[in-house]
Amino acid sequence: MTETEHTIASFQPSPLTIPPHPEWPPLSTAEEQELKRKIAELLQKQNGVLVAHYYTDGRIQDLAEQTGGCVADSLEMARFGTMHPASTLVVAGVRFMGETAKILNNEKRVIMPDPAATCSLDENCPADAFSAFCDDYPDHTVVVYANTSAAVKARSDWVVTSGIALPIIRHLAADGKKIIWAPDRHLGSYIQQETGADMVLWPGSCIVHEEFRAVALQRFRRLHPEAAVLVHPESPAAVIEQADVVGSTTALIKAVVSLPHPSFIVATDKRIFNKMKQLAPTKILLEAPTEGEGATCVSCARCPWMGMNSLSNLYEVLRYGGREIEVDADLAARARIPIQRMLDFAKQLRTR
Known part of the structure; x- marks a missing residue:
């Protein structure tokens, strides 16, 4: 050994209690637009900026960009928060991202739609x-x-x-x-x-990336020989070995834009498709398979904790307060x- x-x-590692994927009440187009309008208004009133991860709901990502915020990986989220003059940082992601924002911006108010959103x-x-x-x-x-x-x-x-x-x-x-x-x-x-x-x-x-299965990916590649395979390096080695591109969320997005392939098999949280489709609307995006021997499908390529962010609880935290991230000063x-x-x-x- x-x-x-x-x-x-x-x-x-201890067994984790995986939250069920939240089933948020469906919103009509008019309801969604009205909720976004209210959130934008509250952000402006509170001198706030919305910082969202690529794995959050696409509507949150869109709203972040529409209101002058940021949609990014965790490195750029941290960098953006330190550079932006807003006194309130609204972090749509998981708790360690909110903690990192607070660590780097102790003087700022940092809030999250749901601070209970964690990470395996x-x-x-x-x-x-x-x-x-x-x-x-x-x-x-x-x-x-x-x-x-x-x-x-x-x-x-x-x-x-x-x-x-x-x-x-x-x-x-x-x-x-x-x-x-x-x-x-x-x-x-x-x-x-x-x-x-x-x-x-x-x-x-990571419970999301560990669900990707090498044998299933081999079969899927045979069905889509024209597709490039994009893999996040939190995936198992046998999945990484099949990749045309291995990289961070930002690197995978750049690959969809820059590579000539008409389609891509993507082995990471499928909510990243929102940004990929925005930047490369003609490309075909396919989810890497999570089925097969040993699969539990606790993720199905969706982080359940990222799914705890919604327009509804984003509005609630801005409207009613609370859910503030605090980190002990010495620890920070x-x-x-x-x-x-x-x-x-x-x-x-x-x-x-």
Whole structure:
């Protein structure tokens, strides 16, 4: 058994209670437009800006852009929040995104449509167990994915997103650093393979991306030989191996726009199709299959926690208040260091 295999086997994530996919009351076109109008009005009154992830409902994504906000991956969401002059940040996503916004903008009010919206990666990387894990490797640099709690970030040396993980790990490996990676083992294994870095891996996984099945994807590719396969690196290795493009949400969107293929098989949360269709309306988008041996279909390519964001509860939090994200000041100060290190590194990349 290798050191990495032993590390993966040393912690067993607890079973998660997966919320059912919310069934929001259907809205007529007139009701939807009126709700959007009210939200836009409240954002303006409260000096607020809406920041939404690509995995949220398409109507929320559209509203964010229509009101001068942002639709992006978690790195750009964090960067946008720090640069925008709004005093209220409305984060449509999952809780770690709201926490990150608060960590970087302690002076701002940060609210979420539903702060109970969590993430399987965050939930299965408890701070106390992770800290003990890090103590076993005192000579390692601790790198954690953005999908973690403020307490886990505070224990780290670097925070990364999928869009910037590879260049940061290459940078650390070039300096001879040995690395602790958490929490997604599939993304960690992919990065380790691509960079050759000396890494030990925490055994977490994303319930959405872990549902994609390699054998089913092989069959699906035979049915659509003209399609390029786009895979998020949180997916299992056997799925990643079949990809034409492996990358972050932003990278996959760019691939749909730039590649000449008429169609794409996409292995990530299907709500990303909203932005893909907006930028490449003539392209055919196909969901990568989640059926087959071992599949539980707890996700069916939809994050149940991202689904907890709706126009209705977005309006409610702006209309009635509450649902504010708070992070202890000392904890925030410690967590801000590795996040800012990532943002500074990203800024250097853009200027090269």
